[in-house]
Amino acid sequence: MPKIIIDEVRCKGCGLCTIACPRKLVTLSDTPNSFGYTVAVFSNPEKCIGCALCAEMCPDVAITVFKESQP
Ligand code: SF4
């Protein structure tokens, strides 16, 4: 199953990935992190199709997409 991992240290909470995801699986946290950013949060991972649009949109290269389960 595809999945994404969001690097919370790199994420600046710009929200571009939330717009990019065709399945609306990425949202912004309600709570700021230690840097004051409302970072991106991945939910409903079973619905991810691995399209990588979220990662391509991210200006801070905070999202890594795994197309299939890693061995
Ligand atoms: S890989 Fe595609 S479906 Fe999965 S979270 Fe990113 S934009 Fe959404």
Ligand code: SF4
């Ligand atoms: S596009 Fe990147 S920096 Fe912006 S909210 Fe999404 S993961 Fe964070």
